[in-house]
Amino acid sequence: MGWLEQLEQQAAARLPDYVHDYFRCGAGTETTLREDLAAWARPRLRPRVLRDVSRISTATTVLGTPVDTPVLAAPTAQQVAAHPGGEAETAKGAAAVGSLVGVSTNTGVRFADIAAGGAPWWYQVYVMRDRGLTAELVRRASAAGAGALLLTVDLPVVGRREGVADPTSWADESRANRRANFHGIDLTALPADATATAPDIGPDTIGWLRELSGLPVLVKGVLRGDDARRCVAAGAAGVVVSTHGGRQLDRSVPAARALPEVAAALAEERGPDGAPAETYVDSGLRRGEDVLVALALGARAVFVGRPVLWGLATGGSGGVADVLGRLTAELAGAMALTGAPTCAEIGPDLLFDPGT
Numbered sequence: 239m240g241w242l243e244q245l246e247q248q249a250a251a252r253l254p255d256y257v258h259d260y261f262r263c264g265a266g267t268e269t270t271l272r273e274d275l276a277a278w279a280r281p282r283l284r285p286r287v288l289r290d291v292s293r294i295s296t297a298t299t300v301l302g303t304p305v306d307t308p309v310l311a312a313p314t315a316q317q318v319a320a321h322p323g324g325e326a327e328t329a330k331g332a333a334a335v336g337s338l339v340g341v342s343t344n345t346g347v348r349f350a351d352i353a354a355g356g357a358p359w360w361y362q363v364y365v366m367r368d369r370g371l372t373a374e375l376v377r378r379a380s381a382a383g384a385g386a387l388l389l390t391v392d393l394p395v396v397g398r399r400e401g402v403a404d405p406t407s408w409a410d411e412s413r414a415n416r417r418a419n420f421h422g423i424d425l426t427a428l429p430a431d432a433t434a435t436a437p438d439i440g441p442d443t444i445g446w447l448r449e450l451s452g453l454p455v456l457v458k459g460v461l462r463g464d465d466a467r468r469c470v471a472a473g474a475a476g477v478v479v480s481t482h483g484g485r486q487l488d489r490s491v492p493a494a495r496a497l498p499e500v501a502a503a504l505a506e507e508r509g510p511d512g513a514p515a516e517t518y519v520d521s522g523l524r525r526g527e528d529v530l531v532a533l534a535l536g537a538r539a540v541f542v543g544r545p546v547l548w549g550l551a552t553g554g555s556g557g558v559a560d561v562l563g564r565l566t567a568e569l570a571g572a573m574a575l576t577g578a579p580t581c582a583e584i585g586p587d588l589l590f591d592p593g594t
């Protein structure tokens with residue numbers, strides 16, 4: 239068993255079963271959950287030799303923001319169920335290793351406390367049925383220092399997670415916490431479906447969010463090249479290739495296999511500010527070699543979801559730093575062994591079988 243699997247076991251021992259089940263689960267038969275993991279391990283590498291790898295740098299930029307690692311923390315809901323500090327702890331941990339944090343719409347923590355963690359952060363947007371509430375949260379996140387928006391588009395309805403209790407039904411303090419502390423907004427005063435995701439959003443949402451916030455928008459949950467182009471044509475700065483960690487459409491193509499098509503579709507595209515459109519990826523990345531493969535397939539950086547939750551649950555900010563730091567160290571080792579001392583030197587030539 240690897241270190242991450244051991245860490246999940248430790249997290250599972252600390253968390254109530256219903257919380258661990260919610261964090262771990264995938265949709266339906268969990269085929270995509272399994273295939274996402276397996277797909278990163280499929281490509282074989284063609285190492286370059288006789289290169290100077292005495293100095294390895296994993297530093298890069300993401301939408302122009304410098305980071306020390308291309309391993310970023312994905313937005314995940316209910317982080318306060320992993321640790322009372324939630325995203326504020328995650329941000330502290332990410333800051334310790336020079337990473338960046340995605341903050342879920344379903345955070346239970348105040349934006350100011352997240353910002354105080356010291357890491358750059360991007361706010362993840364679910365466009366809710368109550369557009370006014372959505373707009374208010376986006377304005378507040380922008381005012382609190384979010385550097386970009388991650389517009390999640392793969393959840394027009396929640397995936398079928400069999401036998402797993404929806405957090406809104408948790409009869410515990412996290413539900414009460416969300417109602418009382420949702421950025422100071424009294425959700426009880428709103429209709430019951432106000433926070434459900436709107437099933438009718440289109441590409442115009444991208445321009446709406448840009449105008450509202452003045453921030454670049456990345457569209458999260460794209461698995462096709464044609465959709466990626468539509469997003470950028472509508473004003474997105476790029477996309478995140480994602481199966482939502484196998485939690486939405488079961489039997490969707492694994493993210494690793496969708497990535498080449500999306501990266502190729504955006505290779506010549508430019509965002510609204512004229513900068514090259516950027517492609518990111520998440521879902522199933524668990525090793526430094528997975529990250530190397532993702533960068534070789536055209537990703538600028540990757541997000542990891544559950545590994546960060548396991549770190550948060552077991553060690554708070556230190557646990558998050560440990561997870562992101564270990565994945566980065568593994569990446570650095572793989573860079574040395576493939577003769578690619580910088581992220582810019584990780585290219586498709588490193589892959590023996592880029593098409594698989």
Ligand SMILES: Cc1cc2nc3c(=O)[nH]c(=O)nc-3n(C[C@H](O)[C@H](O)[C@H](O)COP(=O)(O)O)c2cc1C
Pocket residue numbers: 260261262312313314315316342343344362390458480481482483484485520521522523541542543544545
């Ligand atoms: C417990 C959990 C909650 C999540 N909540 C959100 C969310 O609120 N918004 C969102 O865009 N994605 C959410 N995701 C998806 C993650 O952002 C990311 O796409 C996924 O976790 C990546 O896969 P990985 O966990 O295999 O790394 C969630 C994932 C998990 C596991």
Ligand SMILES: CCCCCCC(=O)C(=O)O
Pocket residue numbers: 315344364393396433434435482485
């Ligand atoms: C109304 C939105 C439900 C969000 C579910 C959070 C999420 O993305 C996930 O569990 O996955």
